[in-house]
Amino acid sequence: MKAVLFDLDDTLYDRYPAIRTYAQHYFYKDFGPQLSTIDQEWLAQALIAADGGPLRGGREAMQALQRALPWFPGKMPSWQELLAHWRAYFPYCSHWTPELDQLLRSLSQLGWKIGIVTNGPGPGQRQKIDTLGIGNYLDAVVISGEYGVKKPDPAIFMEALRQLGVAAHQSWFVGDNPATDIAGAVSAGLRAIWLRRYHRPWYGPLSKPPICKDSLVAVGEFLVSCSKD
Structure with missing residues (x-):
């Protein structure tokens, strides 16, 4: 060979530690004000669950994240915004x-x-x-x-x-x-x-x-x- x-x-x-880093250092900073009070570790676990592993694509994962998080009324970003944020910052994690x-x-x-x-x-x-x-x-x-x-x-x-x-x-x-x-x-x-x-x-x-x-x-x-x- x-x-x-x-x-x-x-x-x-x-991937899981990388998602945790992304959740706590990037996602929480930019989307935290649009969410009701949540613990950062809970947020990390919610992102890991939404990611879904190798069977879930990007759009499906972001739509799962929309459903999973406690957004303030009228403050939920589109799945496209979430995916763009993921692609911009997750590679550093x-x-x-x-x-x-x-x-x-x-x-x-x-x-x-x-x-x-x-x-x-x-x-x-x-x-x-x-x-x-x-x-x-x-x-x-x-x-x-x-x-x-x-x-x-x-x-x-x-x-x-x-x-x-x-x-x-x-x-x-x-x-x-x-x-x-x-x-x-x-x-x-x-x-x-x-x-x-x-x-x-x-x-x-x-x-x-x-x-x-x-x-x-x-x-x-x-x-x-x-x-x-």
Whole structure:
């Protein structure tokens, strides 16, 4: 194996702490005056619930947030306003962790080529990478908003492989979403690892995950062991 591609959101960083940071440092500051008195921790939990994980899109999440929060009469923003705010500030909220650094450092030292394949707007996704401080480890970054094709379309995976100069059968893909990440990677001919956060259930077109790991530490240990085989 010569390369590994990663999903970004909820794979290379845990989305829940990022949402908590966004809720307490950005959302509360700008929308707090439009809400009846609420505790910031309750607000963070409400945003996490509205986000809904990998099964919920941006519009649906913002509409859930409209319903969940105690807005003053006539003060509820549109879902479009909420989504624009999210896209402007959430990219600054992703959290670097020692586990992330150890994973990428170990693979880089072993000579692996490393890339990211992610869905989302280009500026926001690139800001998340900058916020995490991992750009120096990356040999390829393919973002659906820039490339014009999104996961699970095999074309976006193949573009990343083209940039890395490796074949699909020489590469792994690691992601949290069974439908867009794992099924998409498998359809492109990559070997895939499902990162299962928070004991989420399996779903999607594949009957079961090819390989399942519960943490970035476990992913790293597995990939390093592959280098020794």
